[in-house]
Amino acid sequence: MNQTMPNWLYQRSLLTPDRQAVQYEDQVLTFKQLYGQSVQRAEKLANLGVRKSNHIGVYMTNSLDMVLNIHALFHLGAVVVFLNTKLSARELQYQIEDSKLQFVIMDDHFEEVLSFLSNQKKISMSKVYDLDLLKNTMNAREVVLSNVATMMYTSGTTGRPKAVLQTYENHWWSAVGSALNLGLDHRDCWLVTVPLFHISGLSILIRSMIYGIKIIVHDKFDPVLTNAAIMNEKVTIISVVNTMLQLMIEDLKEVYPPSFRCMLVGGGPVDDFLLEQCKKREIPVYQTYGMTETCSQIATLSPESSMVKLGSAGKPLFPCQIKIMNDGKLCPANQVGEITVKGLNVTRGYYSGTTRAFHEGWFFTGDLGYLDEEGFLYVVDRRSDLIISGGENIYPVEIEQVLQSHPEVIEAGVVGEKHSIWGQVPVAFVVLESTVDTKVLQDFCYQRLAKYKIPKKIYVMDRLPRNATNKLLRHKLKDIQHD
Amino acid sequence: MNQTMPNWLYQRSLLTPDRQAVQYEDQVLTFKQLYGQSVQRAEKLANLGVRKSNHIGVYMTNSLDMVLNIHALFHLGAVVVFLNTKLSARELQYQIEDSKLQFVIMDDHFEEVLSFLSNQKKISMSKVYDLDLLKNTMNAREVVLSNVATMMYTSGTTGRPKAVLQTYENHWWSAVGSALNLGLDHRDCWLVTVPLFHISGLSILIRSMIYGIKIIVHDKFDPVLTNAAIMNEKVTIISVVNTMLQLMIEDLKEVYPPSFRCMLVGGGPVDDFLLEQCKKREIPVYQTYGMTETCSQIATLSPESSMVKLGSAGKPLFPCQIKIMNDGKLCPANQVGEITVKGLNVTRGYYSGTTRAFHEGWFFTGDLGYLDEEGFLYVVDRRSDLIISGGENIYPVEIEQVLQSHPEVIEAGVVGEKHSIWGQVPVAFVVLESTVDTKVLQDFCYQRLAKYKIPKKIYVMDRLPRNATNKLLRHKLKDIQHD
DSSP, X not given: OOOEEEOHHHHHHHHSTTSEEEEETTEEEEHHHHHHHHHHHHHHHHXXXXXXXXEEEEEOOSSHHHHHHHHHHHHTTOEEEEOOTXXXXXXXXXXXXXXXXXXXXXXXXXXXXXXXXXXXXXXXXXXXXXXXOOOSXXXXXXXXXXXXXXXXXXXXXXXXXXXXXXXXXXXXXXXXXXXXXXXXXXXXXXXXXXXXXXXXXXXXHHHHHHHTOEEEEOSSOOHHHHHXXXXXXXXXEEEEEHHHHHHHHHHOOSOOOTTOOEEEEESSXXXXXXXXXXXXXXXXXXXXXXXXXXXXXXXXXXXXXXXXXXXOOBEEOTTOEEEEEETTEEOOTTOOEEEEEEOTTSOOOBTTOOOTTEETTXXXXXXXXXXXTTOOXXXXXXXXXXXXXXXXXXXXXXXXXXXXXSTTEEEEXXXXXXXXXXXXXXEEEEEESSOOOHHHHHHHHHHXXXXXXXXXXXXXXXXXXXXXXXXXXXXXXXXXXXX | OOOEEEOHHHHHHHHSTTSEEEEETTEEEEHHHXXXXXXXXXXXXXXXXXXXXXXXXXXXXXXXXXXXXXHHHHHTTXXXXXXXXXXXXXXXXXXXXXXXXXXXXXXXXXTTTTTTSOGGGEEEHHHHHXXXXXXXXXXXXXXXXXXXXXXXXXXXXXXXXXXXXXXXXXXXHHHHHHHHHHOBOTTOEEEEOSOTTSHHHHHHHHHHHHHTOEEEEOSSOOHHHHHHHHHHSOOOEEEEEHHHHHHHHHHOOSOOOTTXXXXXXXXXXXXXXXXXXXXXXXXXXXXXXXXXXXXXXXXXXXXXXXXXXXXXXXXXXXTOEEEEEEXXXXXXXXXXXXXXXXXXXXOOOBTTOOOTTEETTEEEEEEEEEEOTTOOEEEEETTTTOEEETTEEEOHHHHHHHHHTSTTEEEEEEEEEEETTTEEEEEEEEEESSOOOHHHHXXXXXXXXXXXXXXXXXXXXXXXXXXXXXXXXXHHHHHHXXX
16 A cells, blocks of 8 residues: 655644744745645646646746745645756756656746747746636645655766656655754754755755754855854754855854754765864764765764764764675775665656666665775765766766767866865866867857856867776876876 | 665664663663674574564563563564563463464563463573574564564453554654654653553654664652652653653652653543643643554644643644544544544554454544644543553453353443542443352452453442443443442
């Protein structure tokens, strides 16, 4: 029999109707109000023909409207497909077609980017406001845990973005696993300055319902406003990536209030220097390892261990397991291999079909790392070639394919270069048919890729380092950089 | 595919090896020690032939050994069948046969009560200590959530005790549902003075593993020792029933420390007078409704609501649903009907087979109650005829059947009578063949029933009130008492 639960937001509004649920700019809604408004929003969207299991795109920057749309689509039993607002029109077009979207709900100002879509396929917020209510269309009085709730795109080593299927069950276990690790207090308030279209942001919205805690939503990250919110608005937890933490520290003049209990940092280990600064300012840093496929954290390092286990991402969450594999064999402690994870928060696969990454309930992340004798995880390299730039994942092969599609480029290789603000930025190595200004190649990329993916430098080479089977050896490119 | 998790105690010992797990008398074990000792215990029990899915009885009073036995049996993948230590030999014999026990692990001093069992069928703790270790017999590296973990007997309206199947899933969702309501702090310490063979006690042991918190185990309830533990041992939560709370208040000279955050009271609403006394002493009383079939709480009333919602058992836990049914129809707010519950903490049925109590995922509790317009549950009557005496459930029909088996008794009816200490005690009404001293009947019961079930008074009647279909009208017996 299908496992079910009461509709999460309904249940929360029944249990704690008067607690604050969400704050955005000068608007604050209680759970009862949020539920009421999201049901109204659902009745509007139902008028557009949204029904159970339909795939609906959300292409918005963080806002109360985005929050309401997400809840409304959950009420209708639709699958919410999140589109990264930084993508190029070509990238968007691919994802919209691949995920078979019925339509995309967008902020008005995104109209132009989606010019390739017909008017029935893109619904601006202005249009949504004007819709009549189609009453009694709430489908999801119960949550069926095995149903897909959301889809988010991630690129694999193949470079083709794939939609990760995230079920209600995945989200539930992620939220519960996190609470069992971080503890739970109904006075918690979680600040959302990361995008809701990323799992880092969405997972906070979902925890809010399940825990009954308030979230404060910022439309984008600003270190000054973020610090101000922590100082003055009783924020107790925030999710950030390395880059953000660094900017916050640079801006911070005082110490955070003692009620601020958790700085959850994803996207790679925090370096010693930054960690030392955090310690000096008594900031409780929890370093974490997770990905879209694990619906947020799968391992987290508590502050007590951060100085003794420098560079570690901590231990698995209670419901999760981590093992290190190499050539089908389990690696002993301290030996590097592929990080392999299991847990009910882990996706069952991609919309376009499962891959070799899933085996007997275990997901092979493609990331390299090891476990020490005490079970602490150390991530050595994300997916061997993944570049993380300001919290965004960049897959080299995606950029390489674009470069190679230029008539004058014979072959291309992309790697990450250290960057003081973004952590890493992509740089490219190309072999050319004839002389071309690298500026032309960057412009070529600009038309096809999100801005953060455009190589910041392009080096022209005679040939690229390849192994006997002609596989590009990206680590050799890194060596070239270091020369 | 079967949902799995890492072995709970293993995972806890991996994540927080050095946190205190359990305290009993002058012994304190960390999670690492508890795990190590429970694995050793498992290796001893394996030497007795315990294998996966075997039914093993535990007939013990609270102790560290009992805790170790429970964990050890979980490690072996065995089903732990709990036997109430207050039962008579006849009652025990029935349950041991019905649940097809391979053997019973018992405290040494229970040897005599189980004289009806062969020596292979009863294993005293002295015998367990002497066993050799059968190494590498740990079966349960993973918990399969749908597997049955424990069985506990409860009587229905039929009077035949039935074994409730409690899966790992049921226990998990119960623990998580409770944490989402009460909050979670790794510094919590939960005092166990209720029996571990009841779900009220066992559920605390399970929460301890999942939450990573300490439990202090007392072998029995003593109000003075309980108050001392709260005052001096950093206890933050305790589970009690009405009767216990009253005795604690009578003994209490001071106020509990502010770190004591939750007095969880089961077994019926706390009366106004007692609640008023608790308020005066700033005791945070959480009234709760639950049963063996729901693996502990399914609804809980928070202290903020206790004075405005006098007599209520609160709202459902987050993962749970409650509806009130009457003749197959949903009752509107404030109308009394049968309390019907749903949730992944709810048993899938009894060992002897499911009954009409389960329908489309809903469990019909047999208890009467209503929901007010805000969704607060009021329990009007437990299973219409259930008697709760000092936290123990007494089913009248069980006592009636014993009385009727006496040659001089024609018919018998049993109801609860108010009692200042125990809340209620059973009293009987009998129609006799010829004159018998009621003392004789009480002795007759004494040989066949647990002490708390023996009618404190027996009234001789000419006939019992019955309806047209000859059904005993117990409420009319109550009216007779009130005359």
